[in-house]
Amino acid sequence: MNITVSHLSKKYGSLAAVDDLSVEIPAGTIFGLLGPNGAGKTTAFKCMLGLARGSSGGVTFGGKALAPPLFESIAYVPERDVLYDWMRVSELVEMNRRAFARFKADRAFELLATFGIDTRKRARALSKGMKTAVAAAIAFARHADLLVLDEPTSGLDPVNQRHVLNLMVNEAARGATVLFSSHQIGPVERAAERIAVLDRGRLVLEGGIDDLKSGRKIVEAIFPNESYSLDGIAGDPRVGRIDRSGRIVRVMALDAPSEIVQKLEAAGGTGVRIIDLNLEDIFLYAVAPASATADVVEGS
Amino acid sequence: MPVVLTVDPRSGVPIYQQIVEQVKRSTALGVLQSGEQLPTVKQLALDLTINPNTVARAYRDLERDGVIETSPGRGSFVKGDGDAASTRAAASDVTRRAFEGAVREAKSMGLLRADIDRVVDTVLDRWFPEER
Structure with missing residues (x-):
């Protein structure tokens, strides 16, 4: 189920929690929504699912507006307060079985067992991480076309974190669309195909992770003396930022790094090398361009 | 499937490219022999905990480069006649x-x-x- 978000906004007073967000989430992808704490990820999910009052903009799911027939095929797991605290885990499973025709109780119990959860326990007796795991297990048993998971790996130990990611992979492999948020880079870098980065409510970066990694590189060159001209490079739209320290120049290539290499060589640069950027580098650059680049300059 | 592929998601090298290079290297070293079957897209995605479309992209590249061949319903195999x-x-x-x-x-x-x-x-x- 593909999702089209267009011009989604939500204001709290004068503060825009989500600011004109437009993004396309293709069917069958695992899509990671990244952003620092307070970037608007949770609010964006709530707006998309019609759970936030007073938001503007449009969202369609498989070309359709959100309406009751779609509820069966969308599984949403909020970040917190997801379970009725007084209910036993087994009762939560039963409640979902009654609510959703496609829900597979056997599958839910099987997943809960692999997370090591005692289903006789009441939700309030579970740790934060275990609550997350219960909510995820129930969602994965829904056989949904779209899963919207808000911080599904937060509070989980590495084993259960990997387990949740593998379940997401499994859902995508059967054709479901998985949209999840995280303030940690690791789970997104591993499991997601595409990402959107939110910062203070605004979309600052979007694309396929592998494509971003292929295109975004630091290109470093050394010039014979300090009188060199980067005129042809500074104006190139594929160049994000240029840092000079003496004869060393580091250029952030946003795309086509090998062409930036040629330009630097043509400008008289020698020892030109391409430095790979991982998702953390790319993320930091997107949310805090100045400090991220300072790190690159000092660290490499 | 005797060959265990590994990926480093934290690397700046795209995951699909890591898979392509490892399969090519394994073929060159004879670790992967011609006719040998690769895991299905879903299986490799689950083994590595990476998204299935990335595995599919790697397999498409390997097929384009003539390293493997995929026949619908049967799976992907290392190409060549053992030559x-x-x-x-x-x-x-x-x-x-x-x-x-x-x-x-x-x-x-x-x-x-x-x-x-x-x-x-x-x-x-x-x-x-x-x-x-």
Whole structure:
């Protein structure tokens, strides 16, 4: 189920929690929504699912507006307060079985067992991480076309974190669309195909992770003396930022790094090398361009 | 499936490219033999905990490069009839890419073709002394 978000906004007073967000989430992808704490990820999910009052903009799911027939095929797991605290885990499973025709109780119990959860326990007796795991297990048993998971790996130990990611992979492999948020880079870098980065409510970066990694590189060159001209490079739209320290120049290539290499060589640069950027580098650059680049300059 | 592929998601090298290079290298080294079956897209995605579309993209690239062939319903197999030629082609591919990086660096440091030629000769002399 593909999702089209267009011009989604939500204001709290004068503060825009989500600011004109437009993004396309293709069917069958695992899509990671990244952003620092307070970037608007949770609010964006709530707006998309019609759970936030007073938001503007449009969202369609498989070309359709959100309406009751779609509820069966969308599984949403909020970040917190997801379970009725007084209910036993087994009762939560039963409640979902009654609510959703496609829900597979056997599958839910099987997943809960692999997370090591005692289903006789009441939700309030579970740790934060275990609550997350219960909510995820129930969602994965829904056989949904779209899963919207808000911080599904937060509070989980590495084993259960990997387990949740593998379940997401499994859902995508059967054709479901998985949209999840995280303030940690690791789970997104591993499991997601595409990402959107939110910062203070605004979309600052979007694309396929592998494509971003292929295109975004630091290109470093050394010039014979300090009188060199980067005129042809500074104006190139594929160049994000240029840092000079003496004869060393580091250029952030946003795309086509090998062409930036040629330009630097043509400008008289020698020892030109391409430095790979991982998702953390790319993320930091997107949310805090100045400090991220300072790190690159000092660290490499 | 005897060959265990690994990926490092934290690397700056795209995951699909890591898979492509590992399969090519394994083919060149004979670890993956012609006719051998690769895991399904879903299986490899689950084994590595990476998204299935990335595995599918790697397999498409490998198919385009003639390293594997995929037949619908049967799966993906390492191409070739066990002949030395396909193994040599894969090995040449791996070597060429490593060599290209070295030459690019040499050139950007100001070496001329003749200089690089001399370096290559020195290295070849060392590794193939009988053919000097």
